[in-house]
Structure formats: structure tokens, C-alpha cells
Amino acid sequence: MNIVVCLKQVPETAEAEVKLASDKKGIEMEGLPLQINEADNYALEQALLLTEEHDGDVTVVTLGPDSSDEVLRMSMAKGAAEAVRLAGPAFDRGDPVAIARALAAAVKDLEYDLVLTGCMSSDDGNTAVGMALAECLDLPHATYVTQMEMGDGEVTVGRELEGGLIEKLKMKMPCVLGIQTGINEPRYASIMGIAKASKREIAMKSASDLGLDEGSVGEEGSRTKLEELAYPPVGEGAEILEGTPAESSGKLAEVLREKGFV
Amino acid sequence: MDFALTQDQKMVRDMVREFAVNEIEPIAAEIDESREFPKETIKKMAGLGLMGVVIPEEYGGAGMDFTTLAIICEEISRVCATHGVITAVTNSLCAYPIYHFGTEEQRKKYLPALTSGKSLGAIGITEPAAGSDPASMETTAVDKGDHYVLNGTKQWITNAEAADVFVIFAYTDPEERHKGMSAFIVEKDHEGFSIGKHENLMGIRATGNCELIMDDCKVPKENLLGGEGNGFKVVMHTLDVSRIDIGAQGVGISQGALDAAAKYAKEREQFGRPIGKFEMVQDMIAQMAAQTDAARLLVYRAASLKDGGAERFTREAAIAKYFAAETAVAVTRMAVQIHGGNGYSKEYAVERMYRDAKIVEIYEGTSQIQKIVIARETLR
Numbered sequence: 001m002n003i004v005v006c007l008k009q010v011p012e013t014a015e016a017e018v019k020l021a022s023d024k025k026g027i028e029m030e031g032l033p034l035q036i037n038e039a040d041n042y043a044l045e046q047a048l049l050l051t052e053e054h055d056g057d058v059t060v061v062t063l064g065p066d067s068s069d070e071v072l073r074m075s076m077a078k079g080a081a082e083a084v085r086l087a088g089p090a091f092d093r094g095d096p097v098a099i100a101r102a103l104a105a106a107v108k109d110l111e112y113d114l115v116l117t118g119c120m121s122s123d124d125g126n127t128a129v130g131m132a133l134a135e136c137l138d139l140p141h142a143t144y145v146t147q148m149e150m151g152d153g154e155v156t157v158g159r160e161l162e163g164g165l166i167e168k169l170k171m172k173m174p175c176v177l178g179i180q181t182g183i184n185e186p187r188y189a190s191i192m193g194i195a196k197a198s199k200r201e202i203a204m205k206s207a208s209d210l211g212l213d214e215g216s217v218g219e220e221g222s223r224t225k226l227e228e229l230a231y232p233p234v235g236e237g238a239e240i241l242e243g244t245p246a247e248s249s250g251k252l253a254e255v256l257r258e259k260g261f262v
Numbered sequence: 263m264d265f266a267l268t269q270d271q272k273m274v275r276d277m278v279r280e281f282a283v284n285e286i287e288p289i290a291a292e293i294d295e296s297r298e299f300p301k302e303t304i305k306k307m308a309g310l311g312l313m314g315v316v317i318p319e320e321y322g323g324a325g326m327d328f329t330t331l332a333i334i335c336e337e338i339s340r341v342c343a344t345h346g347v348i349t350a351v352t353n354s355l356c357a358y359p360i361y362h363f364g365t366e367e368q369r370k371k372y373l374p375a376l377t378s379g380k381s382l383g384a385i386g387i388t389e390p391a392a393g394s395d396p397a398s399m400e401t402t403a404v405d406k407g408d409h410y411v412l413n414g415t416k417q418w419i420t421n422a423e424a425a426d427v428f429v430i431f432a433y434t435d436p437e438e439r440h441k442g443m444s445a446f447i448v449e450k451d452h453e454g455f456s457i458g459k460h461e462n463l464m465g466i467r468a469t470g471n472c473e474l475i476m477d478d479c480k481v482p483k484e485n486l487l488g489g490e491g492n493g494f495k496v497v498m499h500t501l502d503v504s505r506i507d508i509g510a511q512g513v514g515i516s517q518g519a520l521d522a523a524a525k526y527a528k529e530r531e532q533f534g535r536p537i538g539k540f541e542m543v544q545d546m547i548a549q550m551a552a553q554t555d556a557a558r559l560l561v562y563r564a565a566s567l568k569d570g571g572a573e574r575f576t577r578e579a580a581i582a583k584y585f586a587a588e589t590a591v592a593v594t595r596m597a598v599q600i601h602g603g604n605g606y607s608k609e610y611a612v613e614r615m616y617r618d619a620k621i622v623e624i625y626e627g628t629s630q631i632q633k634i635v636i637a638r639e640t641l642r
Contacts (some may be wrong), residue, residue: 035280074273188281191311191324191334194273 001056001150002113003047005059005080006133007040008062008105011125024228026095036071043179046148047116047188048079054150056113057081059161061106063099069202077189077197084110088206096124100132102217105210108137112174114155119143119178127178134176142169143178172176202207220247265559271330278337278401281310282345290342293468294614297460299424300468308379312338313352317361321373328503332510335558336558340521343618344468350507351420352376356383359429362446363488369446372427381426385543386416386448386474387497394631395460396431396497397440401476403432410434410481415458416474422457423470426450429500430476431493433589439446447485454479465617471489477493485574502576504585505626509561512586512622516554519590519597519615523550526601526610537600540581546596555595557586577639584632590619 005013034042047058055118060075062068072083086102094102107115113138117130127143131191147158147166159167162178168239189197207214211239215221241248256262267275282409285303306312315331317323323638331353339346357376361369375381392399401414409621414434419428428448435442448455458473487494524547527538537543560582567575594616598605623629 036558070273070276074277077277080292093533188310189273189277190309190328191274191277191315191330192319194270195324195326198270198273 001051001054001060002111003051003056003114003116004110004128005040005044005047005075005108006061006107006115006117007071007075007120008037009034009064009068010121011035011039015087019231020231024230024231025226028209034067034070034233034256036074037118037121037123039120039122039179039181040179041118041186042109042183043116043177044075044078044080045184047114048187049184050114050148050150052079055214057107059084059110059112061103061110062086062092063102067084072202073197073200074189074194076200077193078187079193083200084200086206087204087211088216090212091218093219093222093226094217094246095224096126097132097223098217098219098221100129100136101221102212103129103133103209104136104204105212114174115176116141117176117178119145121224130176130178131140137176140171140175141170141177144180145177146179146180146183146184158256159174181217246253263628265562267329267333270326272603274326274330275333275337275588278312278334279309279340281307282338282341284385286338286345287442288346290333291608291611291614293342293344295467295608297462299466299470300345300348301424303345304352304382304424305379307338307345307349308377310625311377312349313379314357314373314377315353317357317373317377321361321551322359323361323371323373323620324555326567327569328506329562329569332506332561332565335510336514336517336561340518341510341630343511343515343615344466346511347420347466347469347508347621350504350511351385352383352425353362354507355385355500356421356425356427356429356473356506358503359385359445359487360427362499363445363496365484367484368487372629376427382421382424383426383427384419384421384594385500386419386428386430388418389415389612390417394628397443397494399431399433400579401430401432403434403444403446405434405483408481408483410486411614412446412454412476412479412481414450414476416476418461418471418503419474419622420466420469420471420476420625421459422472423460425470428474429487429496430474431497432476434490434493436511438491440494441491443497444490445487445493445496446481447487448479448481452479452481463621465614465621465627476529484642495637498576501626502579506561506564506568508622508626509557509564509579509582509586512590512619513554513558513561515590515615515622516550516586519547519612519619520547520550520554522610522612523600526604527570530602543600547601550593550596553589560585577636580627580632580635580639584629584636587619587622587629590622593617594619 023255051234058080059082061084120127144160146160149156243252311324314323319325389399403412405408430446430448434444438545453478456475458475461471530537564578564582597612598616604610
């Protein structure tokens with residue numbers, strides 16, 4: 001069984017102070033550590049587990065700047081057999097559909113039984129690329145997948161719903177699945193794997209390599225345009241609970257009860 | 263001179279940093295308190311190749327260079343000096359001398375288990391009456407034909423509580439002084455070998471630091487390491503290598519303390535603004551950053567000399583270890599100072615880092631011994 005995993009590199013912002021770039025179209029990236037998008041890491045692990053169990057290869061695909069090679073190389077160090085990066089200015093500033101169109105052009109020529117993505121990205125948070133990719137490839141799609149059971153030419157997936165419910169779907173393969181965090185325990189690359197991965201090639205694909213009209217991808221191919229990033233105005237109604245820790249925690253419990261949170 | 267890390271070294275650093283933050287940092291304070299040897303994380307680390315970094319692949323190692331090993335020791339020590347020294351000892355004080363001085367049979371017998379984490383290694387040099395002066399050691403090994411009989415006590419042995427394989431130094435000919443010293447590979451199950459008192463240390467508290475007792479301990483002849491009478495050569499070369507990693511441990515502790523202090527200085531407000539806005543705090547931050555960078559470059563220089571195949575790097579390893587140790591103590595002291603009362607509390611990691619840092623000035627040759635080595639090499 002061969003699996004394609006679409007993943008991306010994102011800035012780690014949990015610990016950092018996020019500052020807007022001067023053109024307000026992005027954030028200042030300097031000093032921010034870059035890493036694999038969290039849900040994509042689970043998608044990669046799921047693909048590695050499945051191909052280890054059912055024999056096959058994992059191909060990782062990304063669309064992004066030069067630094068994205070780090071994520072692809074680390075994926076190969078963990079066990080992915082091939083890596084493809086969609087590179088070039090034509091892909092810049094694409095919306096989720098434009099990104100999916102580009103990814104689909106790269107994926108369609110690969111041999112695969114499944115396409116896995118993370119269910120969402122921690123930077124843009126559209127939860128849309130996987131869905132649009134399925135549409136572009138004309139394949140069935142499910143997301144927030146937390147369970148997978150392989151059958152003969154089909155897969156039964158469990159989707160995480162609100163209220164602790166799991167929705168079970170039977171899907172024909174190939175299909176595109178958005179993997180939710182927590183489905184497995186992602187591995188770390190071993191240093192032996194790192195040594196092997198560094199000798200391997202990453203296949204670079206431009207829009208023209210993929211036979212894509214430049215107007216169909218990137219900003220030009222997008223039907224939504226980024227206007228600006230901004231901070232929300234400082235809200236009102238914040239309440240500072242005074243007193244000793246024992247007193248303020250008592251007051252906090254009261255507020256939470258009043259508002260119906262507990 | 264190229265200061266840039268290779269792609270492999272960067273990837274290893276990124277992976278180890280992620281592992282350290284996710285798997286080690288959450289238990290660092292807990293094991294400092296309980297003194298429980300972190301067997302589980304060490305096993306996981308072995309699975310990632312971190313216990314046989316410079317050992318060739320044919321013996322189960324990763325076949326990487328000494329700079330990579332230094333980077334690993336630094337990254338681990340950044341969050342936990344206990345895990346840092348366990349890594350350094352297993353790699354450079356046990357697996358390395360067995361690889362470098364061992365026979366093919368010894369390599370095949372011991373290295374795959376050490377590198378895979380099936381067994382853990384330690385080294386026994388220091389004794390109650392032989393610290394900075396290892397030549398005054400009292401442990402003896404008497405040739406009994408097909409085996410040696412070892413008698414003596416080793417002290418302050420990192421990993422001892424959990425280790426399976428020990429590189430032990432003893433006199434085969436006490437009259438010959440250091441020319442009569444020999445090294446042996448001793449297994450914990452060898453007859454007459456036992457683990458003594460578990461030490462209650464100020465820092466690096468979960469390192470399983472114990473005494474080793476050899477009471478008519480029978481060691482097979484084939485476990486002699488590096489030939490009879492070559493023990494002093496084995497110990498000196500091994501310490502040159504391990505000082506690089508202990509220097510890296512000092513750099514890691516310093517970086518961890520600097521990161522914590524910088525974060526605290528940005529968040530903690532006094533007199534209406536973050537304390538990082540005050541010049542006296544900035545003065546400390548600047549000293550900490552400059553010293554940590556300088557120590558790191560000295561460690562990398564010593565490691566790259568070894569990687570380049572240099573026969574002798576005694577001076578550079580001693581300088582790196584000496585400077586990194588002094589830096590770790592100075593930087594953690596300032597980190598505690600920046601944290602004020604909070605820094606004196608176990609609620610904040612810098613309290614542990616300050617205690618951990620002190621050992622770097624003491625083990626693997628005190629700062630005073632390093633200065634003797636540096637001066638001797640300089641005045642040659």
C-alpha cells in the first residue's frame with residue numbers, strides 16, 4: 001500500500017511573541033522556530049505505521065519555501081521513501097483551493113492508495129486544503145479522522161464529532177483523509193535515519209513542470225485575497241479577581257458556575 | 263574556519279531538542295527530587311541512536327562525528343543535566359574506550375548491547391583516596407592465569423546503579439606506578455562485584471551515582487582492555503574525548519539557564535516595567551549570552567579537531583571543559599539572581615540548574631586540574 005502525505009512547515013508560535021510584518025500580509029518570521037504542522041505529523045506517522053504493516057512506501061509532498069526541505073528531510077529520516085516540493089514564485093500567496101490545485105497536479109502522477117493530510121494547519125487554520133484536494137482529485141474525503149481500519153480496497157474511518165461521538169464511515173480507496181491529532185504517537189527520527197535521509201534527493205516541481213497554467217495557482221489562481229492581518233481591538237469586560245490565591249480561586253469557581261462553564 | 267553546522271548536525275540538533283523538550287523536560291524536576299534513574303527515557307534515547315553516536319554502524323552505532331555527539335550532550339543538558347551526563351558517560355566513557363581500545367571480540371560482545379540500550383555502561387576511575395590524582399588508586403588486579411582478580415573500591419560512579427558494563431582501572435603492577443595500570447571490562451554479574459552506597463548528591467541527582475566494590479572480583483582474561491600496563495594511556499585518551507562532552511554539558515546548562523532568565527526578564531515586571539528593561543539585568547543577560555557562545559565555540563573547536571583526525575587535542579579539550587564549567591556556574595548563578603526569590607525556589611528550573619552546574623567544575627578533572635593541563639601544554 002502506497003500513501004501520499006501532504007504536509008507543511010509552520011512557525012512555532014506557542015512560546016513566541018507574534019509580530020505583524022510591515023506589509024500586514026504576514027508575521028515577522030525572524031527568530032521563530034519552524035516545524036512540521038502538528039496534525040501533519042500525525043498524518044505522517046499514520047502513513048508510516050500503515051505502510052510498515054501493509055508494505056508500501058510513503059511519499060511526502062509540500063508546497064513552500066526552501067526552508068520546507070527541513071520538514072521533508074525529517075520525514076524521510078523517519079521513513080518516507082520519496083519527497084516532492086512544489087517550489088517557485090507562481091505558487092506564492094495561494095488560497096486553500098489554489099494550493100489544493102497545485103498539490104493535486106503533483107499527487108495525480110504518483111502511485112497511491114491513500115492521501116493523508118493533517119486535519120488543519122496551526123497557522124492559517126482553514127481546514128480546507130484536504131477537502132479541496134479530494135475534489136481536485138475527484139476522490140472521497142473525510143476529516144478529523146481518529147481511527148482507521150483497513151479492509152479490502154476500502155477503509156473504515158472513525159471521525160471525531162462533538163460530544164464525544166465517533167462517526168464511522170466506510171470509504172472506497174483511494175481516498176483523501178484529514179488526520180486528527182492524537183490518532184497515534186508520532187515517532188522521532190533516529191540519528192541513523194537522519195544520516196540516510198541527508199543523502200537523498202528532494203524532487204522539485206515548478207508550476208510548468210506540473211503542466212499548470214500559472215494563472216490557476218498562487219495569488220492569481222485564488223478567489224480569496226488576503227487583505228491584511230490585524231490584532232483584534234482590546235476587548236472590554238475582563239475582570240481581575242483580587243485577593244489571596246484561595247480567595248481568587250473561589251471567586252473564579254463562582255464565575256465559571258454562573259456562566260454555566262462547569 | 264567554518265562555524266556552520268552541517269545539515270545532518272542541524273537535523274540531529276532539531277530532533278534532539280524536540281525529544282528533550284517533550285520527553286525529558288517534563289520529568290527533570292521530578293527525578294531531581296526522587297533520585298530515580300530515568301531508565302525509560304534512556305531506553306528511548308538509545309532507540310534513536312543517542313547511546314552510540316560515534317560508534318560505527320557495524321557495531322550498532324550511528325557512525326556520526328564527535329561534534330554531533332557534543333551537540334546532543336548540549337541539547338539534552340539544556341533541559342536536564344542528569345540525562346546529559348548519562349548520555350556523555352555511556353557514549354564517551356564506556357562505549358568509546360571499548361571501541362577505540364577494544365579487540366574485535368570485545369567490540370562485538372559489548373557494543374551492540376550498549377548502543378541499542380540493552381545494556382548501560384559506566385566507568386570506574388575515581389576512588390576514595392584517588393580523585394585528582396588517579397595514579398594513587400589502590401585497586402589491584404592480579405593475574406591468575408585465565409582470569410584476573412580485582413580488589414578495591416571505586417567512588418562517585420555515574421550510572422552505577424543501573425549499569426551492566428563497567429570500564430574499570432586497576433594496578434596490575436603497583437610498583438610500576440602509572441605504567442602498571444590496566445583497564446578491564448567488568449560486568450555487573452562478575453563474581454565478587456557489587457554496587458555500594460547510593461550517593462545523595464547536590465545536583466545531577468538521578469544519575470545512579472554509587473560506589474563500586476570489587477571483593478576478589480573474577481574478571482576473565484579476555485576482558486583486559488587495551489593491553490596490560492596501558493591503563494593510564496586508556497584513561498588519559500578517554501578523558502580527552504569525554505571532556506568535550508562534559509564541556510558540552512556545561513554549554514547546555516548555560517543555554518538552558520540563559521533561555522529561562524531571558525524569558526523571565528521579559529515577563530517579570532517591577533517598578534512598572536519588565537525587569538529586562540533595567541541595565542543591571544541587561545548586563546547579566548549580556549555576560550551570560552557572550553560566555554555561553556564562547557564556551558560553545560571552544561567545545562566545537564575541540565570536537566572538530568577530534569573529527570579532523572588530530573592525534574592530540576588535550577589542550578583544546580581542557581580549555582573547552584574548563585571554560586564551559588566556569589561558564590555554567592557563572593551563568594546559572596546570574597539566572598538565579600535574575601529570578602530573585604523565585605530563582606531560589608524549586609518551582610523554577612534555574613534552582614536545579616545552579617546545583618547541577620557545580621559538578622561540571624569538579625568531575626572529569628576539576629577546573630584546577632584543567633588549568634594545570636592547559637598551562638603544561640602551553641609551556642611545553
